[in-house]
Structures are given as C-alpha cells and as structure tokens.
Amino acid sequence: xxxxxxxxxxxxxxxxxxxxxxxxxxxxxxxxxxxxxxxxxxxxxxxxxxxxxxxxxxxxxxxxxxxxxxxxxxxxxxxxxxxxxxxxxxxxxxxxxxxxxxxxxxxxxxxxxxxxxxxxxxxxxxxxxxxxxxxxxxxxxxxxxxxxxxxxxxxxxxxxxxxxxxxxxxxxxxxxxxxxxxxxxxxxxxxxxxxxxxxxxxxxxxxxxxxxxxxxxxxxxxxxxxxxxxxxxxxxxxxxxxxxxxxxxxxxxxxxxxxxxxxxxxxxx
Amino acid sequence: xxxxxxxxxxxxxxxxxxxxxxxxxxxxxxxxxxxxxxxxxxxxxxxxxxxxxxxxxxxxxxxxxxxxxxxxxxxxxxxxxxxxxxxxxxxxxxxxxxxxxxxxxxxxxxxxxxxxxxxxxxxxxxxxxxxxxxxxxxxxxxxxxxxxxxxxxxxxxxxxxxxxxxxxxxxxxxxxxxxxxxxxxxxxxxxxxxxxxxxxxxxxxxxxxxxxxxxxxxxxxxxxxxxxxxxxxxxxxxxxxxxxxxxxxxxxxxxxxxxxxxxxxxxxxxxxxxxxxxxxxxxxxxxxxxxxxxxxxxxxxxxxxxxxxxxxxxxxxxxxxxxxxxxxxxxxxxxxxxxxxxxxxxxxxxxx
Numbered sequence: 001x002x003x004x005x006x007x008x009x010x011x012x013x014x015x016x017x018x019x020x021x022x023x024x025x026x027x028x029x030x031x032x033x034x035x036x037x038x039x040x041x042x043x044x045x046x047x048x049x050x051x052x053x054x055x056x057x058x059x060x061x062x063x064x065x066x067x068x069x070x071x072x073x074x075x076x077x078x079x080x081x082x083x084x085x086x087x088x089x090x091x092x093x094x095x096x097x098x099x100x101x102x103x104x105x106x107x108x109x110x111x112x113x114x115x116x117x118x119x120x121x122x123x124x125x126x127x128x129x130x131x132x133x134x135x136x137x138x139x140x141x142x143x144x145x146x147x148x149x150x151x152x153x154x155x156x157x158x159x160x161x162x163x164x165x166x167x168x169x170x171x172x173x174x175x176x177x178x179x180x181x182x183x184x185x186x187x188x189x190x191x192x193x194x195x196x197x198x199x200x201x202x203x204x205x206x207x208x209x210x211x212x213x214x215x216x217x218x219x220x221x222x223x224x225x226x227x228x229x230x231x232x233x234x235x236x237x238x239x240x241x242x243x244x245x246x247x248x249x250x251x252x253x254x255x256x257x258x259x260x261x262x263x264x265x266x267x268x269x
Numbered sequence: 270x271x272x273x274x275x276x277x278x279x280x281x282x283x284x285x286x287x288x289x290x291x292x293x294x295x296x297x298x299x300x301x302x303x304x305x306x307x308x309x310x311x312x313x314x315x316x317x318x319x320x321x322x323x324x325x326x327x328x329x330x331x332x333x334x335x336x337x338x339x340x341x342x343x344x345x346x347x348x349x350x351x352x353x354x355x356x357x358x359x360x361x362x363x364x365x366x367x368x369x370x371x372x373x374x375x376x377x378x379x380x381x382x383x384x385x386x387x388x389x390x391x392x393x394x395x396x397x398x399x400x401x402x403x404x405x406x407x408x409x410x411x412x413x414x415x416x417x418x419x420x421x422x423x424x425x426x427x428x429x430x431x432x433x434x435x436x437x438x439x440x441x442x443x444x445x446x447x448x449x450x451x452x453x454x455x456x457x458x459x460x461x462x463x464x465x466x467x468x469x470x471x472x473x474x475x476x477x478x479x480x481x482x483x484x485x486x487x488x489x490x491x492x493x494x495x496x497x498x499x500x501x502x503x504x505x506x507x508x509x510x511x512x513x514x515x516x517x518x519x520x521x522x523x524x525x526x527x528x529x530x531x532x533x534x535x536x537x538x539x540x541x542x543x544x545x546x547x548x549x550x551x552x553x554x555x556x557x558x559x560x561x562x563x564x565x566x567x568x569x570x571x572x573x574x575x576x577x578x579x580x581x582x583x584x585x586x587x588x589x590x591x592x593x594x595x596x597x598x599x600x601x602x603x604x605x606x607x608x609x610x611x612x613x614x615x616x617x618x619x620x621x
Contacts, residue, residue, distance in 0.1 A: 063513040079513035087371035088505060088560035093277060101503045102515030107496035109563055115277065132277065154514070 012074065013039040013158045013190035014060055019069035021059055029055045031215035032069070037158070037192050037207070039074065042184055044201035044222070045194040047211030048235050053194035054082065054162050056211065060192055061160040075158050075190070076102075078151025082162040084143055086135055092146050093131040096122055099153030121153035122146075124187075125179050141172025148179060159183065161193035165200055177204050198231045210234050284564040287557050291571035295353065298575060302349045302582050308340050315341050348475045351483055352581040353574040355472075355540055356550075358487045358532040360573020363547030364554065364566050365494060365529050368501040369522060370433050373610065376548030377533045380433065381440035383544065385414025386530075386537040387468060388444040391451045393538075394463050400482050400538070408534040414440050415530055470541035470595025472581050479539045486535035490528040495570070497525065501562040543577070543595045545602025550576055552609040 014037040021030040029052045037043040037060075045053045058064040059071055061079035078099065086095070096118040097110050104110055110118075122128045125145040130138065135146065144164055151159050164180070165173040181204050183189045194211075195201055201208050201222065208225035210218045212234060218225065225231075232238055303315040310318075314333045318341045321327055363376045370380070377383045389410030393403035421436035448468065455461045503511050504522055511518035536543065554569040577594075580601065584592045 058509065058513075061513050063509045077513075079510070081510060081513075086506070088368070090502065090560055094502065094561050098503050098506065098514060101500070101511070104499065106500060106521075107493065109499040132280075150514075 011038055012036045012072075014074070014077075014192060015070075015072040016060065017070045017072075019059055019066045019071060021055060021064060021067050023055075028214045030059065030066075033215075033217050034069075035209055035217060035219045037190055039190050040184065040188050041206040042180065042191045042193070042204050043207045043209060043219075044205035045192065045209045045211050046196070046198060046201045046225075046231070046234065047194075047213075048196055051211045051213050053196075053211050056217075057160050057162050057192065057194055073158060076154060076156045077158045077160055078154050078156030080144070080147040080151050080159065080161045080164060083167060084135075084147045084150075089134045089136045091131070092122070092127070092133050092135055092138070093118055095135050095146055096131075096149045096153050099150035099156075102154060117155075118149075118153045121149040124152055124183070125149050139172070140167045141169070141175055144168065144172070144176050145179065148176075148183075152183075156189075158190045158192070161191065163194050163196070165195060165197070173200070180204055196235075198226060202226050280559075281564075284558050284568075288564075288567055288571065291568065291575065295571055295575050295578070298578055298582075299349050299353060302352075302578055303341050303345050305582055305586055306340070306345065307586075308336070310337055310341055318342060319346075343477075347477045347480045348472050348581070349578065351475045351479050351539055352472050352578045354480075354483050354487050355536040355543065356546060356577025356580075357570045357574035358483070358491060358536045359543065359546040359577065360550040360554070360569040360571070361491055361494060361566060362529045362532045363549075363573070364551040364562065364569035365501055365525060366547070367551050368505045368562050368565075369525060371505050371507070372433060373552070374434055374548075375437070376545075377529070378441065378542075378544045378548065380437045381414035381418045381444065382411045382530055382533045383537060383542050384441040384444040384448075385417075386411040386534050387542040388447050388451075389534075390467060390537060390541070391448050391464055394460060394467065395451060395455060400478065404482060404486070404534065404538050407538045408531065410444070411530045411534045411537070412527070414444060415526055466593075467541045468595075469593035470543040470598075471584070471591065471593050472540050473585070473591050475539065483535045483539040486531050490531035490535075491570070494525065494528045494532070495566060498566040499563045501525070501566065505562070541595060543598055545598045545606065546573055546577055549602045549606045549609065552606070556609070556612075 016033055016035050019030055019033045020028055022028040033056065035043075045056060047053050055064065057079070059066055060073075061077050062071070062073070063079055084095075093115070097114060099121065100110060100114045100117060104114060119128060119131060122131055125148050127142065127145050127149055130142065130146070135143065138146065144167075148159070148161075148164075159180075161180070164176050168176060177200065180191055180193070184191055193205075205222045207219065208222045210225055210230060212218070218230075300312055300315060303319075304310045304312050310333075314337055317328075318333055318338055322342055359377065362382075366375045366377065366380060367373060386407040389407035390403060392410070393406040396402070396406075398406060417440045418433065418436045421439060422432040425432040425436075448464075452461060452464055455464055500516065500521065503514055503516055504518060504525070506514070508518040508522070511521075533547075550573045551565065551569045554565055554572045557572075558564040558568045577598070580597050581594055584594045584597050
C-alpha cells in the first residue's frame with residue numbers, strides 16, 4: 001500500500017509548523033500547532049466540540065490564513081465544509097462545477113471540458129444520476145457526496161473534510177466513510193478529516209491527531225492514539241475498548257456499526 | 270452520462286431561448302415606445318426615420334414630416350434608450366447584489382447604494398455642479414454608503430441576511446435624513462424644486478447628453494460584470510468557501526460591488542432614485558431561467574430594461590401630466606414583489 005513509499009523525501013501532503021490563529025486577539029483557537037499529513041493516507045482530527053478542529057482544517061485548506069507559522073501543501077486542496085449550505089437552489093451539476101473555479105477565468109464561464117470533469121467527479125462518488133437534481137432536494141448524505149465531488153472536480157490531491165459524517169444517519173455515515181477509503185486506496189488522494197466520534201477515526205484513519213484545544217494536539221498512528229485511556233481523557237469520559245484487537249476484513253472494507261460497537265462511553269456521573 | 274448531458278443541454282437551450290425572446294420583446298417595446306405619446310407616429314415611419322438617421326439615406330419622396338423626425342430622433346429616442354439602459358443597469362445590479370449577499374431582500378435601495386447616491390446628487394444640485402461633478406458626487410456617496418453597510422454588518426460579527434438588511438436600513442435612513450435636511454435648508458426658489466423633482470425620479474429631462482452620462486459608465490461596469498457572471502455563483506457560497514475553491518473572494522467581491530455602485534450611480538444621476546426595480550426584477554428572472562447567475566444576470570438585465578421602459582411609457586402617457594417614474598415603480602413594484610417573493614419561495618431560493 002501507500003505506506004511503502006512513505007520513506008520518500010516528500011512523503012507529506014500537508015505540513016503545519018508552529019501555526020497559531022485567533023479570530024479575536026487574545027483568545028487563540030490554534031496555538032503553536034505542528035502536524036503533518038502523510039501523502040496517500042487518511043489523517044483524522046479527533047476532538048470534542050469547540051476544540052478548534054474546524055479552524056485547524058480551514059487553516060490546512062487555506063480558507064483561513066495563519067496569524068503565525070507556516071502551512072505547506074504539496075498539492076491542490078479541496079475543502080468540504082461540515083454542512084454545504086446554499087442560499088440558492090442550484091442544480092447538483094452547478095454545485096460541482098464550482099469546484100472548477102480555479103480553472104475558469106474570471107471573465108469566462110464553464111466550458112464543455114469543465115462540465116465533463118464535473119460529471120466525471122460525480123461519477124467517482126456514484127452520484128452521476130443526480131446531476132440535474134436541485135441540490136436542496138438531496139438528503140444530508142447525498143449532499144456530502146456532492147460536496148466530495150465538488151472537491152474532486154477541482155482535481156484536488158488533498159481532501160480536507162470537516163466532520164463529514166456528523167450530520168448523517170448510520171447508512172450514510174458508512175457510505176461516506178467507504179468513499180473516503182476508496183478515494184485514498186484507488187486514486188492515491190490524501191484525506192484530512194475531523195470527527196468527534198472515535199469509531200470513525202478507527203474505521204478509516206491511518207493517523208490520528210487528538211485535538212485537546214489550543215496548544216495541545218497529539219499526533220500518531222491510529223493504533224497508538226486510539227487507546228481507550230487517551231481517547232477517554234480527550235473527551236472527559238471513561239472509556240474502554242470493547243474489542244481489544246479489531247480485525248479489518250481482507251478487502252479493506254469495514255462495517256461501520258461494527259466499529260461503533262467497539263467504544264462504550266461510561267460517564268463518570 | 271448521455272442522459273444528464275442532454276438534460277443539461279436542453280436547459281441551456283431553454284435559457285438561450287428565453288434570452289432571445291426577451292431581446293426581441295425589448296426591441297419591439299423600444300419601437301413601440303418611439304411611437305407612443307401625445308404625438309403618435311406609426312411604427313413604420315419610426316423605423317424609416319431611424320434607418321435614414323443611421324445610413325443617411327433619404328428617399329426622394331419622404332414619407333414623414335420634420336416634426337416626426339424631431340419627435341422620434343430628438344425627443345423620444347434618447348429617452349427610450351436611457352430608460353432601457355437604466356432598467357438594465359438596475360436589473361443587473363439587483364441580481365448581482367442578491368447573489369453576493371445571498372439575500373432575497375437585497376436591492377440597490379436596501380443596501381443603501383441608492384440613498385447614498387441620491388444624497389450625492391442633492392449635494393451636486395446644492396453646489397451647482399455640472400454633470401461630471403454630479404456623477405462624481407453620486408458615485409462617491411454610493412460607495413460610502415456601501416462601505417458603511419459592510420462595516421456595520423461586520424460589526425455584528427457576520428454578514429448574515431438580517432445584519433446586512435439592518436445595516437442597510439440604518440445607512441439608508443441616515444442618508445434620507447440628510448436629504449431631508451438639505452430640502453429644508455435649500456433655497457425654496459432656486460434649488461428645492463430641482464431637488465424634489467429629481468428625487469421623485471423621472472426621465473422627462475433626458476437629453477442626448479444623458480445618454481452619454483448613463484451609457485458610458487453602464488457599458489464600462491456592466492460588460493465586465495456580465496462576463497464575470499458565473500463567478501457570482503461561487504461568491505454566493507460565502508467568502509470562506511469561495512476562497513477555499515480558489516477565488517480571491519474579498520477582493521473579487523469588492524470589485525463586483527464597485528461595478529454595481531457604478532451602475533446604480535449612472536442610473537441615479539440621470540433619472541433620480543428609481544426604486545423597486547433592482548429588487549423585483551431578479552425574482553421574476555429567477556422564475557424564468559432558474560437561480561444560476563450565468564443565466565440569471567443576462568435575463569435580469571433584459572427584463573429590467575423591459576420593465577423600466579414599460580413603466581416609463583406608462584408614466585408619460587397615462588395622465589395629462591407626467592407621473593414621476595420612481596413613484597410608479599414603487600406603486601407597481603411593491604405588490605408585484607409581494608406576490609413574486611412568496612411564490613418564489615417554492616423555487617430558486619432554498620427555504621431556511
């Protein structure tokens with residue numbers, strides 16, 4: 001797998017060095033954060049609500065500029081927000097076409113080739129038949145896949161996904177997680193995503209960053225970081241791993257609700 | 270793939286048809302407008318006069334009188350062109366602003382541009398400025414109003430629908446108050462009638478000079494704006510998302526806003542504050558061609574031209590005395606807006 005090439009010099013898709021950011025002066029949301037996302041792998045940012053995951057992702061995607069520090073990206077980043085909200089009922093194809101914004105000149109409109117690229121991107125997440133539907137008629141899971149397609153249409157090599165599963169029901173959680181795995185395995189993309197559900201990090205991530213809050217982000221391989229004690233202290237709940245040593249099935253696919261059963265939160269009070 | 274590709278092509282064909290139909294309608298209405306009035310001229314005569322004016326060709330037996338020529342070429346033609354250009358500018362401004370602010374209630378008037386420009390025009394009248402000076406004053410205050418609205422809405426921490434509309438109301442009210450003060454202090458003999466008449470909005474004073482005053486800025490601002498129409502789609506996703514998609518969103522937004530301010534300024538400096546065009550027209554256009562700005566902005570331009578030209582025809586032919594166009598557009602625009610807005614909730618706008 002892609003692990004084999006990880007000893008190459010430019011093995012990292014994203015590198016953050018001492019990055020700090022504050023929306024209001026004096027209250028940093030990200031403080032002196034350093035982390036790297038290896039190429040061709042999935043990095044999960046795991047942490048409770050309000051720990052700064054979204055801000056960190058926006059910094060990685062370039063939607064926000066750091067106050068201090070450096071963000072390096074070895075490729076084009078496609079950003080998929082937590083909820084893709086539109087004020088206008090654009091068609092699915094219109095939405096995906098917007099992913100081509102970089103390639104369409106300021107005084108130009110999408111060409112035939114842009115439309116083809118958008119259709120191809122929709123096909124890659126199995127949504128081709130939805131092209132002419134109105135985006136606001138879609139379910140949450142379908143919207144998430146369209147947002148993924150929009151990032152793919154940009155020819156992004158790095159996908160940054162903000163809580164891609166949090167608004168979805170179990171079936172759509174599984175669908176989105178599977179597509180993430182497929183895109184990394186088959187197309188060699190790098191994915192950075194945030195979640196507050198340990199089982200989702202466990203299901204797909206190679207590496208996990210535990211985001212405690214400004215100034216404390218611990219990164220490591222998934223097996224090491226998803227240890228019950230570490231995850232428990234991250235969320236402030238007692239946890240134990242129900243299955244000590246999970247077996248991934250040979251095709252590399254995982255059944256999500258199996259993964260969910262592995263953690264049972266036990267509140268202290 | 271072929272299926273959806275075909276549907277996509279069908280849609281763009283439909284859009285082209287709608288735009289073509291609107292253009293033909295506009296041409297027909299312009300011709301009709303040349304003929305309408307206290308001194309009627311037949312459409313054929315009007316066409317012949319235009320043709321001879323353009324080519325210099327004069328038939329040996331002229332089928333028209335000198336009065337016909339005067340009425341069509343000197344009196345009505347500039348007015349018809351100016352009204353159509355002004356309407357197009359307002360329709361385009363409205364569609365652009367609604368996309369930019371992601372807000373169905375936004376129009377040039379709501380975000381303060383119109384009122385700022387109106388105050389600029391009043392200042393110009395008080396100072397006795399010539400038309401270049403008037404243009405500069407109206408543009409300056411239109412931009413100032415826009416900056417103020419943006420700054421105020423930012424103070425509340427976001428540019429949500431409510432904060433923009435509230436900021437617009439505040440800024441508009443401030444400039445309206447300034448205008449009121451100016452009316453009170455103005456010389457009742459020399460300045461006040463000019464101010465009041467201009468503020469009500471009218472195309473009655475239009476001359477061929479007005480055609481230049483409105484035509485040049487509208488061309489300079491409108492053409493690039495129409496070319497950038499697809500990017501308004503991307504800007505309508507909000508600054509953060511647009512930036513993540515690779516646009517320099519804040520700069521682009523300001524560029525677009527400056528162009529819009531230029532359009533509105535040109536209209537206001539020629540015909541006073543004409544409300545309820547930029548707000549209403551995009552809603553009707555959205556029902557015809559859908560929410561994609563690539564189709565919406567041209568459609569809204571043509572529809573705005575049709576709408577304002579039609580209104581001006583009514584204004585100058587309905588009563589013995591000419592009606593102020595601003596009063597008429599508000600009178601017609603408000604109920605139309607009420608109906609269109611509630612019905613358009615079902616299409617083109619995502620329900621909140």
